[in-house]
Amino acid sequence: MSNFTEQDMSLTHLNANGEASMVDVSEKAITTRIAIAEGYVNMLTSTLDMIASGEHAKGDVLSVARVAGIQAAKQCGNLIPLCHPLMLTKIKVDFQIDRANSRVRIESLCKLNGQTGVEMEALTATSVAALTLFDMCKAVDKVMVIDGIKVLEKSGGKSGDWKRA
Incomplete structure (x- = not known):
């Protein structure tokens, strides 16, 4: 459950002049940090x-998407301007076929022992x-x-654990 308050929700990537600035995490404690995201x-x-039958002309699309997700998490610091480059210790990308809603659910988990969170990497x-x-x-489905x-x-760090209700 969330233990955040409105006071915790300040914009940390702005300096005193309102300019974009990478947060200095050098004084933060090293803790195990985990984040899970879905889409x-x-x-x-x-x-x-x-996709489910593995009969797509391009092959096993879920395997390719899994590797792409893992590679993306590792590149997050290069893609998002103020993200720290992180030494991730675990990245997991899983898929669930949801026939009732005609969709694929993606869940990603990122983990490390470090001084900053891994929410951006999971996202x-x-x-x-x-x-x-x-x-x-896209060649077989234009309306995705x-x-x-x-x-x-997310878990770890000074702000502790948080879970979406």
């Missing part, structure tokens, strides 16, 4: 069936995995929608 790719039932892994699914399937990318939970 969805909504698609035609025929596209979902193709980046989920986002790029979704983009890869979209790219590999990437949706609902968000952090589900």
Whole structure:
């Protein structure tokens, strides 16, 4: 459950002059930090069936999207301007076929022992995995929608644990 207050929600990436600034984490304690994010790719039932059966012309799209998500998490510090480059110790990208809603659910977990959180890495892994699914399937499904990318939970650090209600 969240233990954050309104006071905790200041913009940390702005300096006293209101300019963009990378946060100095050198005085923060090293703790185990974990973040989990999720997102969805909504698609035609025929596209979902193709993915689930492994009969897509481009091959195993979920395996390719998994590797893309892992690579993306490792590159987060290069992609997001004020993110710190991190030594991630675990990255996991999983998929669930949701036939009832004709979509693929993506869940990414990132972990490290460090001085800053890994929410951005988990979000980046989920986002790029979704983009890869979209790219590999766009020839057979023009109406796909990437949706609902968000952090589900995080742990570690001074602010402690948080979980989406």
